[in-house]
Amino acid sequence: MTNLDLYAKAEHLLGIEDATEALYDLYRSELDEKDVKTLLDVGCGRGGFMTRMKSDGVSTKGIDLSTLMVEECIKAGLDAECIDITEVEGTFDAIVSIFDVLNFMDKTELIRFLNAVADKLEDDGVFIADINTLYGFSDVAEGTMSNDTGNEFLSVDASFENDELHTKFTLFEKQEEDVYKKYQDTIVQHFHKIKVFQNITSLKLVEKQTFSLYDTEDKTLLIFKKK
Numbered sequence: 226m227t228n229l230d231l232y233a234k235a236e237h238l239l240g241i242e243d244a245t246e247a248l249y250d251l252y253r254s255e256l257d258e259k260d261v262k263t264l265l266d267v268g269c270g271r272g273g274f275m276t277r278m279k280s281d282g283v284s285t286k287g288i289d290l291s292t293l294m295v296e297e298c299i300k301a302g303l304d305a306e307c308i309d310i311t312e313v314e315g316t317f318d319a320i321v322s323i324f325d326v327l328n329f330m331d332k333t334e335l336i337r338f339l340n341a342v343a344d345k346l347e348d349d350g351v352f353i354a355d356i357n358t359l360y361g362f363s364d365v366a367e368g369t370m371s372n373d374t375g376n377e378f379l380s381v382d383a384s385f386e387n388d389e390l391h392t393k394f395t396l397f398e399k400q401e402e403d404v405y406k407k408y409q410d411t412i413v414q415h416f417h418k419i420k421v422f423q424n425i426t427s428l429k430l431v432e433k434q435t436f437s438l439y440d441t442e443d444k445t446l447l448i449f450k451k452k
């Protein structure tokens with residue numbers, strides 16, 4: 226199992242449903258201002274945002290590097306694949322990467338990814354993504370939490386150093402009475418300076434809004450157009 230699949234297994238124990246819905250509202254209101262007929266959701270997770278957009282009549286496609294996430298999307302009747310963005314066919318009016326997806330990439334991967342996004346955008350298309358601010362990493366994300374449902378026990382331990390948040394997930398899943406299966410892995414998230422986004426040759430950063438998801442100014446919404 227990859228570390229992203231472990232995240233997929235553990236996500237429902239993190240208590241992030243309200244924050245996720247708040248983010249979807251924000252993305253929806255940004256997209257409402259544009260005439261979006263086709264949407265690509267990169268890092269689509271379980272497909273919650275795609276479901277919303279699809280019910281509004283938008284043609285949606287999702288990709289995610291976790292096979293478990295993609296399986297859930299397909300079960301929900303969504304068009305999703307576990308492929309890299311460069312393998313996606315066609316171009317889109319809008320591309321989104323919701324809830325920290327860009328923070329999962331290191332700087333080299335981020336630059337490669339943003340250039341691939343430009344390639345998949347219609348000429349007047351828009352790319353919207355959110356990133357954690359330095360404060361969001363150092364003050365909000367860092368720390369520990371646990372959740373015990375009886376059938377599952379999750380412990381999360383995150384520390385932020387040298388612009389990287391290392392989050393160790395330990396999940397115990399009950400198999401039968403007194404028998405648990407243990408999964409453990411670490412996810413690394415990377416802090417990105419706004420300058421990196423301003424220097425991308427294929428995309429123009431047209432708007433940035435810092436806002437509060439969990440705490441004061443913990444996230445920044447980035448809106449790009451193709452150059």
Ligand SMILES: C[S@@+](CC[C@H](N)C(=O)[O-])C[C@H]1O[C@@H](n2cnc3c(N)ncnc32)[C@H](O)[C@@H]1O
Binds near residue numbers: 229245271294
């Ligand atoms: C915090 S989750 C957010 C999921 C979804 N966007 C949502 O809002 O519910 C981040 C997702 O990004 C995916 N991911 C991480 N790196 C990725 C990459 N380079 N390309 C595509 N998906 C990626 C993970 O597997 C995970 O599903």
